[in-house]
Amino acid sequence: MAVMKIRKGHGRNFDVELPVEAYIAVASKLVTYLVIGAVWMQLTQIEVALPSVGDSSSTSAQQELSLTIKVDEKQIQIVASGGSLPPFPNLPDGEFDLPKLEEKLGEIKTKFQGQREVILAVQATIKYEKIVNLMDVCIRKGFDGIALSPYTPPWAAPAAAPAGK
């Protein structure tokens, strides 16, 4: 027990024993519980703008360069107000050609250094993890103002129509 001196009137001191063992027992259990329950991985966030339900190209008319990356299951294509680049088909293993995208975004960034906004127009069937991978490439190249927008590639349009997409 911890001893605590209490001074009362007339200069008399009293030693009072505080039962801190109980507190330590509770505290140690609480610490153990909190340590086990704590999530030690470092969580971060990516801010995104609202998706546009309609035409993806109309949302950024006011921007300097309406840079849009159209992503579907087969390819990636960069489209801007000045025109569009030839699409990059997926790699033989089915993954997006991210190195190529990064290279092209780097070239665009050198020409339009003030440009930070980009619209990711994504097909509905693309996995969330792949979208984050695409966002990482954009962030790495300095395009951190990312907006997400739905996109239906021409080849998928007839199949998507009955589902109401």
Added chain:
Amino acid sequence: MAFFSRKKKHAELPKVSLISLVDFFTCLIFFLLQIQDLGAGAVVSKDIQLPLSISTIEIKSSTIVAITPTDILVEGFSAGHIEEEVKREDFAIPLLEEYLIKIRERAAKQAAATGAEWEGRLIIQGHKDVNFEILKRVLFTAGKSGFSIMSLAVVHAGGDEGTPDAKPAGGS
């Protein structure tokens, strides 16, 4: 040696001061509680595997919408089943919208009481394998419910710190 042992025999056991230990435990508990209270990111449903990202923006306390492989959860409550919601013609998810409007109204009242302005922050904790179909519906519903700042929760993957042109072109 004999001198040492003789002296020890007669010496009183020293009193252990537990006060500093109590202080230490108290500080440690507050620290751990604070980590847990970061809330927005610290509590991730066990059904969700967040994707890895290079983003370094710290998570701010916000309303959380979780997308598990099967369900949409708001603050831990189910707001819809993915299988049913993706078939809906309207993009908005009704139950999610209802929950978010209630949260918005409550948060706006609390903010008004303290003189602060409600920011309308929302964090989406999505399982890495969910489709964009459901993600866009959640984003649309959140926007419709008045949430204007939306973020995707990710696990920091390390590497270059998300700085522009930190990697040579061509590296993925």
